[in-house]
Amino acid sequence: MTEKKLVQAVLREGGLLLASHNKGKLRELEAAFRGDDIDILSAIDKALPEPEETENTFSGNARLKALAAAGLTLGAVLADDSGLAIDALGGAPGIYSARWAGPDRDYDMAFSRIMKELGGDEAAMGARAAFVCVLVLILPGGEELVAEGRVEGRLTFPPRGVAGFGYDPIFIPDGEERTFGEMTPAEKAGYSHRAKALAALRAELGLS
Ligand SMILES: O=c1nc[nH]c2c1ncn2[C@H]1C[C@H](O)[C@@H](COP(=O)(O)OP(=O)(O)OP(=O)(O)O)O1
Numbered sequence: 001m002t003e004k005k006l007v008q009a010v011l012r013e014g015g016l017l018l019a020s021h022n023k024g025k026l027r028e029l030e031a032a033f034r035g036d037d038i039d040i041l042s043a044i045d046k047a048l049p050e051p052e053e054t055e056n057t058f059s060g061n062a063r064l065k066a067l068a069a070a071g072l073t074l075g076a077v078l079a080d081d082s083g084l085a086i087d088a089l090g091g092a093p094g095i096y097s098a099r100w101a102g103p104d105r106d107y108d109m110a111f112s113r114i115m116k117e118l119g120g121d122e123a124a125m126g127a128r129a130a131f132v133c134v135l136v137l138i139l140p141g142g143e144e145l146v147a148e149g150r151v152e153g154r155l156t157f158p159p160r161g162v163a164g165f166g167y168d169p170i171f172i173p174d175g176e177e178r179t180f181g182e183m184t185p186a187e188k189a190g191y192s193h194r195a196k197a198l199a200a201l202r203a204e205l206g207l208s
């Protein structure tokens with residue numbers, strides 16, 4: 001058996017725990033493994049504690065979340081750390097994207113802060129930004145795989161659309177006029193940072 005076939009067998013046998021508490025992310029991650037015959041569980045299903053994200057990079061925090069859950073399950077674990085990086089704000093909110101929405105995950109508050117820090121709604125309109133996603137997969141033997149995805153685009157205010165989650169209603173990917181919040185899940189996956197990271201990870205696993 002090739003190594004990829006062995007890893008696929010491990011995933012089919014032991015399942016995959018998605019180490020995220022974000023329902024929007026979980027929907028997208030689950031969709032990517034649909035049809036693979038792998039049992040998917042989430043940190044929400046298993047009521048796992050949410051670790052504090054103390055690292056200062058996306059990859060560091062993705063790895064921290066994956067390792068925290070790996071200690072609590074026998075199967076493989078996949079964690080996602082992601083965020084919105086705005087050029088004119090030096091990449092902020094970046095790894096602090098969730099924290100800018102406060103403990104209640106109030107994205108209107110996060111949008112207001114972005115507009116304010118960019119110097120008002122006129123300056124904020126069209127500001128260059130990118131979504132970044134780093135995935136870390138930990139296999140039962142401890143082997144770690146890392147995959148990254150990025151999508152460039154621009155911001156728009158006021159927010160548009162009710163699909164997706166988080167910052168989707170203010171982000172327009174390059175080549176589009178609609179925000180992620182105005183797209184179907186399949187349309188968003190045609191552009192998104194998470195879909196690109198998932199494609200890279202799936203290629204490394206020989207799943208496709
Ligand atoms: O496709 C996306 N569309 C819109 N917003 C997004 C996306 N991808 C990340 N984001 C935002 C949501 C959150 O404000 C932050 C991620 O923070 P991050 O810590 O990685 O996730 P989280 O705390 O929501 O869940 P968890 O850590 O349990 O996986 O970036």
Ligand SMILES: [Mg+2]
Pocket residue numbers: 053098
């Ligand atoms: Mg988080």
